[in-house]
Amino acid sequence: MKNSDLIIPLSILIHLGIINGVLFFLTPESYLDTFHIIYYNAAWLIITYSLNFYPTGRQERFLTNINKLVKLFVIFGLTYLASFGFNEQPLHFLSRQLFILCVIFTCLLIYRWLFYLALRKYRMKGGNSVRVVVIGRDENLKKIVDVFEDPYFGYIYCGFFDDKYFGRPDHLGKIEECFLYILENNIDEIYCTTSKLSKPELQNLMDFADNNLIKFKLIPDHKEIFTRAMSIERFGALPVLDLRKVPLDTDRARIIKRLFDVFFSLFVIIFILSWLTPLMYILIKMESPGPLYFKQQRHGIRRKLFICYKYRSMAVNGDANTRMASKNDTRVTRIGNFIRRTSIDEFPQFYNVLRGEMSVVGPRPHMKSHTFDYQSSVDKYSVRHFVKPGITGLAQIKGYRGEILHPIDIRNRTRLDIFYVEKWCLTLDLKIIFYTMLNTLAKDEKAY
Incomplete structure (x- = not known):
């Protein structure tokens, strides 16, 4: 995400701060030794890395990937309880340790809620935003513009280029006029409808985006076949759409x-x-x-x-x-x-x-x-x-x-x-x- 290099490191530090702070105040007798300090922090980092927990998408909300969050809590909770076996600690205080885990997880959930609340307000004021244009207009444009115009996600939709549709308020000009506009208006991402351009035109736009460090994204041909259950599989370098991906x-x-x-x-x-x-x-x-x-x-x-x-x-x-x-x-x-x-x-x-x-x-x-x-x-x-x-x-x-x-x-x-x-x-x-x-x-x- 643009201007967000510190978001993931800051989140990691805050998460570790919550875990270490709760353990220090609620169970100092088992926390204040070198083994446990290294064990808890290393366990959190290893588990979050294995689950690919921290990389977040721009369209992520509080409840997005909640299953991954639950899995993280379960695995870390079991890892935390397992630490007492290494030092041959008695397990008669299991209920207390479960209470401590509940406190940790509650604090982490509160932080997650506050994080997305603050991120929403920050983006609504123009922070952490990306400026986007669309090249070519077809039936998919309205759907993607609806996403762009959601203030939660931080997109700034500037308009579209097409050789038709003159007079529309968001029409910026012909396709050939997009290059100068993109450079003069600091556009961060280009979304291109493949149904409206030839292969040479697409290649030209891709080269332009690469040479100017602008992200280039393709919107597939509109065939009225897309579903929420669709996913992409790769056969070598060839992307293949799976129209019915079933979780089970x-x-x-x-x-x-x-x-x-x-x-x-x-x-x-x-x-x-x-x-x-x-x-x-x-x-x-x-x-x-x-x-x-x-x-x-x-x-x-x-x-x-x-x-x-x-x-x-x-x-x-x-x-x-x-x-x-x-x-x-x-x-x-x-x-x-x-x-x-x-x-x-x-x-x-x-x-x-x-x-x-x-x-x-x-x-x-x-x-x-x-x-x-x-x-x-x-x-x-x-x-x-x-x-x-x-x-x-x-x-x-x-x-x-x-x-x-x-x-x-x-x-x-x-x-x-x-x-x-x-x-x-x-x-x-x-x-x-x-x-x-x-x-x-x-x-x-x-x-x-």
Whole structure:
């Protein structure tokens, strides 16, 4: 970032100052020796370097890369606790050390918040700014100008050059006139729309930027194909756009989510289903003849079929696999009405989770016949099958659960499912679980 050479060194010094200050005041008996002073500071520097923590982008905010921040805290916390083992320190004061870590992390978070607050105000006054122009105008210009005009990021958008569009307030002239303007107005970055220039023109601009120490950036051709989930892969020197990068495609993410699913489902099976299932068997059998479980084929990850389990909430009927439950549905039994309103009927799906067919959180699986209907009538519906289906999901906590009354319902549900697929993180899963429990206690009006 322009005029920001001291930001990273200053942040490192302040972070180390916070860590050393808290340790000095709260635990001087273990801190004031050469080993610990070197150990704590070296550990912080090594961990932050390994995580590439300090290099920050101009468009970074307080919550940007929050996952990296959480990972840093966890690794440093474990490293800090491990130091007591080297000197054979007793671990009976573990709770005190955890408290000290909480103080350190709280102070670091407060500093991070103050840092981005101060940076925002500084940029709004013109500090840490970069002057930019755009060469060539196409449909992408408005999108990138919206970013430039956000005062948080510190861009000063001067305008665009193009051989058309004369009379627009931000039009600076023809493309051939840009060179003199750029030099006379101390432009720091040039953004060029590749769709508007020939290869010789692009090469000429690149050479001009290099020779004048100006950053040169390309905006790809506008083909109406860009998505938030897009990423760039490199095949040698050739950049290739991946239009659908799914966080759960990485081994680390899959392992984290699978471990969470296994432990969570085991907890529910051992401590809840162990007594709930016999109780449900008695109550369901007393009211309606038929099996305890309702089993139905549904589509999972990559559209693979699996048997989804639920406590049976309806009298046995012939259209259970084609017709969704509706409000005041006569097929639903009295006990079925209760377990549907409280979502108890979904609990057997934790067996599906343990078997790896489902996840605790993910897009809800639909019955087979509905999947075939929606994938042909709802745009991008099949994207939700890039991940395992879930017992609960983002669409459900946003009110899109149960019966599909209007076409907009399934479109909004699909939109939220795709957002989850593209933006998955463990924090999002925990948030969805939390709001699922709140909605259950509040008696969701669409739970029938």
